[in-house]
Amino acid sequence: MDPKNPNSQTTDSQEPVYQVMPQSDSYQSPQAPEAAASAMKTPLSAPKPLPPQPTGPFSGLPHEEGPSMWHNRRLLAIIGGAALVVSALVIVLLMNPFKKDDDQAANTPVTKLPKIWLQQYFNKEVCDDQAVCGDAADADSDGLANYDEFIADTSPINRDTDGDGLADGDEVNIYKTDPFLKFTDRRDVAVQNNFTDGVEIKAGYDPLTPGLKLTDNRKAQIAADTAIYKLHEPTITTLGVQPTTPPPAAPEAKTVTVTIENNALNPGSVTINVGDSVVWLNKDAVKHHIASDPHPSHTALPGFESVDLNVSQTYSFKFTKAGTWGYHDHLNPSIKGTVIVK
Numbered sequence: 001m002d003p004k005n006p007n008s009q010t011t012d013s014q015e016p017v018y019q020v021m022p023q024s025d026s027y028q029s030p031q032a033p034e035a036a037a038s039a040m041k042t043p044l045s046a047p048k049p050l051p052p053q054p055t056g057p058f059s060g061l062p063h064e065e066g067p068s069m070w071h072n073r074r075l076l077a078i079i080g081g082a083a084l085v086v087s088a089l090v091i092v093l094l095m096n097p098f099k100k101d102d103d104q105a106a107n108t109p110v111t112k113l114p115k116i117w118l119q120q121y122f123n124k125e126v127c128d129d130q131a132v133c134g135d136a137a138d139a140d141s142d143g144l145a146n147y148d149e150f151i152a153d154t155s156p157i158n159r160d161t162d163g164d165g166l167a168d169g170d171e172v173n174i175y176k177t178d179p180f181l182k183f184t185d186r187r188d189v190a191v192q193n194n195f196t197d198g199v200e201i202k203a204g205y206d207p208l209t210p211g212l213k214l215t216d217n218r219k220a221q222i223a224a225d226t227a228i229y230k231l232h233e234p235t236i237t238t239l240g241v242q243p244t245t246p247p248p249a250a251p252e253a254k255t256v257t258v259t260i261e262n263n264a265l266n267p268g269s270v271t272i273n274v275g276d277s278v279v280w281l282n283k284d285a286v287k288h289h290i291a292s293d294p295h296p297s298h299t300a301l302p303g304f305e306s307v308d309l310n311v312s313q314t315y316s317f318k319f320t321k322a323g324t325w326g327y328h329d330h331l332n333p334s335i336k337g338t339v340i341v342k
């Protein structure tokens with residue numbers, strides 16, 4: 001309103017008046033009085049975005065779009081950078097170092113055994129051989145896995161931790177006695193007479209019911225659990241029982257061939273088991289006749305005698321009687337051989 005006061009409110013209708021009536025040297029523009037005042041107050045300050053100062057119909061456009069474009073570019077740069085960082089993170093996460101760690105973690109069985117326990121018995125805090133120090137391994141073959149030994153407080157490298165003649169695993173799984181107590185029957189009489197768990201079981205007494213014999217129920221339970229878990233040493237030796245594994249099958253009967261060539265036996269002596277057979281093969285043009293000693297009665301081993309063998313003919317005899325059997329060629333008694341049957 002007041003032409004002498006640039007800070008006063010103006011109206012569009014008054015603009016032409018201001019443009020032709022400058023009031024002082026400090027007067028810059030009636031449209032930017034505040035900017036002018038600001039510039040005067042901080043002449044050395046860094047330029048900062050100012051309101052547009054239109055001097056023409058299009059003069060303000062670059063000043064309006066410049067900062068906006070710069071802002072957009074900065075925004076684009078930030079977004080692009082963020083995308084790059086995210087991409088890099090994804091790539092890194094998918095790359096081998098972490099994957100290898102994951103694989104290693106997956107390949108490393110989870111152990112429930114404390115490091116101090118592993119150190120005590122296997123001299124290592126981290127088990128590197130699951131067949132020896134793994135939770136499920138039975139390092140001392142006493143029927144008790146390592147982790148179960150840890151629970152039972154027994155030694156994983158001593159089959160009979162309490163020295164009562166019963167394997168740790170057999171005490172836990174079969175006899176239900178204390179594998180850490182030589183006398184589960186805690187009476188003085190048991191201790192004084194060295195009635196260990198093994199001694200009591202062998203004598204038919206039950207260490208769980210001091211002074212009493214094994215009941216039928218207990219015998220049935222022990223028999224059932226023995227069938228499941230099997231006995232281990234030293235239990236087998238202590239109780240004088242046979243291992244539950246069946247005896248090895250009798251070896252299969254075999255046949256040994258003896259050739260007769262150039263009037264000689266090859267081999268001249270054979271060793272076989274009862275039930276095995278020997279086959280004589282004549283490779284000579286002349287006839288041979290295998291027969292039991294002595295010559296000429298052939299009575300040492302009745303039935304052990306061939307017919308005359310022509311070339312390429314054979315004679316087979318099954319030896320069912322242990323002994324050392326001499327024989328000869330009935331047609332040439334100087335040809336002698338021996339069959340040792342065990």
Ligand SMILES: [Ca+2]
Nearest residue numbers: 138140142144
């Ligand atoms: Ca064991």
Ligand SMILES: [Ca+2]
Nearest residue numbers: 155158159168
């Ligand atoms: Ca043990």
Ligand SMILES: [Ca+2]
Nearest residue numbers: 160162164166
């Ligand atoms: Ca024991």
Ligand SMILES: [Ca+2]
Nearest residue numbers: 178179181197
């Ligand atoms: Ca015991």
